[in-house]
Amino acid sequence: MNVRLRSLSAAAVAIAVVAGASACSSATSSATPPALSGSITVFAAASLTTTFRSLAATFQRKNPDVTVQLSFAGSADLVTQITNGAPADVFASADTKNMTKLVDAKLVDGQPVNFATNVLEIAVPPDNPASIRSFADLAKPGVKTVVCAPQVPCGSATVAVERVSGVILTPVSEESAVTDVLGKVSSGEADAGLVYVTDVKAAGSTVKGIEFAESRAAVNTYPIAALRGSTNAAVATAFVDYVIGIVGQKTLAAAGFGKP
Amino acid sequence: MAPRWSSAIPGWVIAAAVVGAVFVLFPLAAMATRVDWPNFLSLVTSPSSVAALLLSLRTSLAATAACIVLGVPMALMLARTAFRGQRLVRALVLLPLVLPPVIGGIALLAAFGRRGLLGQTFDVLGVSIAFSTAAVVIAQTFVALPFLVLSLESSLRLTGTRYEAVASTLGATPTTVLRRITLPLIFPALLSGAVLSFARALGEFGATLTFAGSLQGVTRTLPLEIYLQRETDPDAAVALSLVLVLVAVLVVGLTLRTSAASSLVRRGTS
Numbered sequence: 001m002n003v004r005l006r007s008l009s010a011a012a013v014a015i016a017v018v019a020g021a022s023a024c025s026s027a028t029s030s031a032t033p034p035a036l037s038g039s040i041t042v043f044a045a046a047s048l049t050t051t052f053r054s055l056a057a058t059f060q061r062k063n064p065d066v067t068v069q070l071s072f073a074g075s076a077d078l079v080t081q082i083t084n085g086a087p088a089d090v091f092a093s094a095d096t097k098n099m100t101k102l103v104d105a106k107l108v109d110g111q112p113v114n115f116a117t118n119v120l121e122i123a124v125p126p127d128n129p130a131s132i133r134s135f136a137d138l139a140k141p142g143v144k145t146v147v148c149a150p151q152v153p154c155g156s157a158t159v160a161v162e163r164v165s166g167v168i169l170t171p172v173s174e175e176s177a178v179t180d181v182l183g184k185v186s187s188g189e190a191d192a193g194l195v196y197v198t199d200v201k202a203a204g205s206t207v208k209g210i211e212f213a214e215s216r217a218a219v220n221t222y223p224i225a226a227l228r229g230s231t232n233a234a235v236a237t238a239f240v241d242y243v244i245g246i247v248g249q250k251t252l253a254a255a256g257f258g259k260p
Numbered sequence: 261m262a263p264r265w266s267s268a269i270p271g272w273v274i275a276a277a278v279v280g281a282v283f284v285l286f287p288l289a290a291m292a293t294r295v296d297w298p299n300f301l302s303l304v305t306s307p308s309s310v311a312a313l314l315l316s317l318r319t320s321l322a323a324t325a326a327c328i329v330l331g332v333p334m335a336l337m338l339a340r341t342a343f344r345g346q347r348l349v350r351a352l353v354l355l356p357l358v359l360p361p362v363i364g365g366i367a368l369l370a371a372f373g374r375r376g377l378l379g380q381t382f383d384v385l386g387v388s389i390a391f392s393t394a395a396v397v398i399a400q401t402f403v404a405l406p407f408l409v410l411s412l413e414s415s416l417r418l419t420g421t422r423y424e425a426v427a428s429t430l431g432a433t434p435t436t437v438l439r440r441i442t443l444p445l446i447f448p449a450l451l452s453g454a455v456l457s458f459a460r461a462l463g464e465f466g467a468t469l470t471f472a473g474s475l476q477g478v479t480r481t482l483p484l485e486i487y488l489q490r491e492t493d494p495d496a497a498v499a500l501s502l503v504l505v506l507v508a509v510l511v512v513g514l515t516l517r518t519s520a521a522s523s524l525v526r527r528g529t530s
Binding site: 074076077080144146149151152171172173174175176180183184187188189190 | 390391470472473488489491492494
């Protein structure tokens with residue numbers, strides 16, 4: 001029952017997150033062909049929240065007649081919503097697997113484009129109580145390590161890293177979202193957690209990040225695509241181009257994302 | 261007695277009531293249509309599902325027991341005594357009823373977490389609550405306790421104190437009065453309150469997720485399992501949801517029977 005409540009509130013948030021800034025247009029619209037107008041809804045993976053909010057704002061400033069509505073959730077959640085008929089114009093996924101589901105359902109317009117990558121990083125409380133220095137340290141007895149469950153993207157990345165490194169973790173908890181892992185670490189309940197580089201960056205001073213070489217074994221690729229059901233294909237395509245373009249790439253790099 | 265009253269209810273009230281009932285039942289029925297029936301059994305009997313169901317039943321029972329141990333004295337204090345600030349105390353202890361469970365989880369972390377106010381004390385005693393089944397029971401007790409207190413308190417007020425007064429004038433000690441008069445009188449309410457607490461504990465999600473974590477067989481209760489399964493196996497999530505609904509229906513049925521019994525008892529005593 002709670003599950004239903006949660007998706008209800010997710011929908012409420014989706015409705016509420018209307019980035020309504022109709023923008024103080026000083027945009028020197030460099031005399032490009034027909035000006036874009038209308039509104040689009042972008043469904044993006046939760047890990048893209050900060051970057052896409054800022055990208056949507058600058059995109060609207062550049063195109064004063066355009067409104068970009070954003071809806072953030074786990075990629076699998078978003079795919080479920082889209083296949084159930086949610087009105088989305090653009091989908092940005094945190095992994096290729098979920099994008100493939102939409103491609104297979106023939107809901108994608110054209111081909112998805114990979115626009116960013118993300119790797120795992122160890123997050124520890126700022127004082128690093130268990131003195132973690134490497135990935136192998138996470139398996140030391142007595143260390144309370146929290147990871148994502150194998151069913152979610154960050155969890156399958158964790159499994160891949162374990163396989164390559166030969167280090168077998170015995171986590172005290174397998175969370176269903178990266179934010180829950182981060183919460184356990186920043187509250188000091190856990191000694192360490194495995195999250196994405198971008199999560200550590202976004203968490204600021206509440207956690208400390210420790211990079212490790214084995215993370216290269218599981219590079220998460222983020223694809224983006226305009227959707228076939230879009231009622232405003234021109235704006236949808238323009239937004240996708242904006243994300244893969246120079247401004248988009250710069251914003252993503254600043255948040256810690258890697259090149260595709 | 262229902263038919264005798266129904267003639268007094270305006271037609272539009274009945275219509276609105278039917279709409280309300282459909283509003284509640286339709287989504288549940290709609291969910292049932294999504295169940296992958298041919299694979300239903302294998303979906304709900306997978307090792308992870310069974311582990312989650314057993315853990316849920318175990319922890320909810322333990323939480324219900326904790327609710328009874330803590331809730332009965334609380335209800336007695338609220339219904340049978342008068343002290344300064346009683347109304348405020350009542351409002352405060354019932355807070356978990358209206359708090360979003362996630363906030364309950366955050367509050368529990370602040371109190372019992374490793375870095376919580378009591379975390380050091382637990383460390384000294386060698387007790388570690390973090391990521392243990394005990395944490396699940398604590399979270400469930402926290403959210404379920406008000407249900408027991410609330411139903412017991414109202415029942416205590418309704419039954420009145422006449423029998424208790426008589427018993428004590430006949431020389432019964434307070435403990436004897438409690439044991440021989442009060443508790444038997446409110447037993448039906450205690451039962452239905454316990455069932456409600458059990459149901460609330462069974463559905464607990466937010467506080468558990470925040471406070472206890474999620475590990476198969478240790479802290480991943482049925483609602484958490486459903487939430488996780490949804491990521492990769494929506495069919496399993498729907499099937500498990502139905503299991504939880506069935507358990508809830510059973511529990512509601514039990515409550516109705518016990519509350520019917522309790523109203524009978526009440527009528528008998530008045």
